[in-house]
Each structure stands twice: as structure tokens, then as C-alpha cells.
Amino acid sequence: MVYDAPPSDIVNPGPHILRLWAYCRISLSKSALAFLPTPNRTETHKKSNQTHLISGSKTHQDRRASRILQSTMPPKPTEPKEVPDSDKTPKVLSTDATHPSVTLLRASIPFSGVKLHRDSHDWKKWERSFRTFTTLNHLTHYVFPPFTYLPLPHTEPRAFSNYTENLTMAVAALQSTVDDSLHDLIDYDKGVRKSYEALREHCQSAGPIRQVAIIRQALSTYCSPSEPLVATANTICMLIDTAFDMGTITRDLFKCITLLNSLSDKAGPDPTRPPKRANPHGREGTDAPPRHGTHGQRL
Structure with missing residues (x-):
């Protein structure tokens, strides 16, 4: 507390008391002013500190965010360097001139089977x-898998x-193994x-008519004393296999076989059976040799 006048309990103060009172008043005023806050300077200092802290925190956050983005982003693709035109063109293998990967073939062994x-x-x-023919002439893998490797031109x-020449020769080899009636099915352009x-x-889809003819041929094949039984059985089995290779043997197909057999038996003699010999005495022809009596007379 600062007194503007001497206390009232002091009656008639002397000059020295008045001077002491004035000194104390001045001292108290200075000490009180020292403890009073200076709003302008304090607020300015606080604002500057807050601004510094905010700017510092923002800088730290920006740096951290940039580091996170750099770690998560994929690396930048490196731009390909321009290659001169001479390096872009593929180079010919050095071994192609002397040791090519595909050699030129020659069909030197002829076909020995029956033509199709x-x-x-x-x-x-x-x-x-x-x-067998293609294997002996090294042409198997041009027709059947696994096929020969196709080199890059x-x-x-x-x-x-050499590869293209071998393919053309394989077509010619195929044509040499079939009959002239099948040459129209072979095309050099198609390969x-x-x-x-x-x-x-074509051969496996000849139709039921061809199947009927083959099965009838198998059914009309009989054993003969002049031919081994194994050879006859082999012929019948081959005919049946051929008929089955042409397609499925169905119930209707067997009906056609039986109907054709019944018609052919009444229409004329069986072409597979040997013809009957004529009898000069007017009798009906017979396949059996003439019988003779005890004295050489015919019966």
C-alpha cells in the first residue's frame, strides 16, 4: 500500500519525519512498479515464442511426411537409353553358316508298303x-509330334x-505313299x-456303306485247307479293325449288313464262293469230283 499523505495518527510531524515519509513513498512506488507485469512486452514475447514453436513443429512434420512419402513411393523408372540402330537389329549366329541347327535332309529310302x-x-x-518310312528318312518329327524346332529367319x-526345304520334301514323301486317287487331298501350300x-x-470317315462292305467281306472269309488257320484269322481281324476305325459300329449298321446279305443271296451266286462246274450229262453242276465205280465206271 502507498500512502499519499502521512498517517493520521502522527500529530504535527517534524521536517525530518516528512522527508522520511517522502523517501519511503518513492521507494515503495519503485518496488511496486518492478513487480507489475508489462503487458505489451510479455504478450509480444509469448507470441514470438508460440510462432517459433508452431513454425518449428510444422517444419518437423513436413520433413517427416516427406520421408514417409519417399519410402512408400515406387522408385522412378529409369528412362531407357537410346540404342543405336546397329544394336537393335538381331545378329546372325556365327554357327549358322558352318553348323546350322537344322540340316538339309534327303529321302534316300523308298516306301516299301502298299499305297493307300x-x-x-x-x-x-x-x-x-x-x-517306318519317315523314321528311316529322318522326317518323323516334321509329320508327328514332337515337331522339329522352327529356327528364326x-x-x-x-x-x-533347310527347315522349309525339309517340309516340302515331307509333303512329297507323303504323296509318294498314297494312290493317285488321293492326291487331291495333299496340298503343298497347307503343309x-x-x-x-x-x-x-477321309479314310476313317468313309461312312456306313464302306463299313458294311468290309464287315461283309470279313463274314464271308472262310478257312481253307490250303491256307494256314492263323493267316485266315489275321485277315478277319484286320478287316474288323478297319471297319471299327471308320466309325462307331451301331445297331442300325448290323441291320444293314443282314439286309444286304439276304438280298445278295437271292439276287445271284456269292462272288466269294468258287463257281460250279457244268455237268456234261445234263445234271446240275457240282463242285465235288465225279465218283467212279469199282471198274472205273462213273456213277
């Missing part, structure tokens, strides 16, 4: 002979040329594989 015919054919037997030009598939589709 449009009307009379046995596909399985011909196929076995054809596989820009890296192995000589091997590629040997498609030509072979066309032949197989």
Missing part, C-alpha cells in the same frame, strides 16, 4: 508302314531355309501335317 487307296485301304497298316537364315490329317479324316 481311296476305295480299298487299311489305314492302320498303312500308317505303320508310313511311320533373321538369326538363323540357313537353318530356316504335310494338314495333308496327313485330311487323309486320315
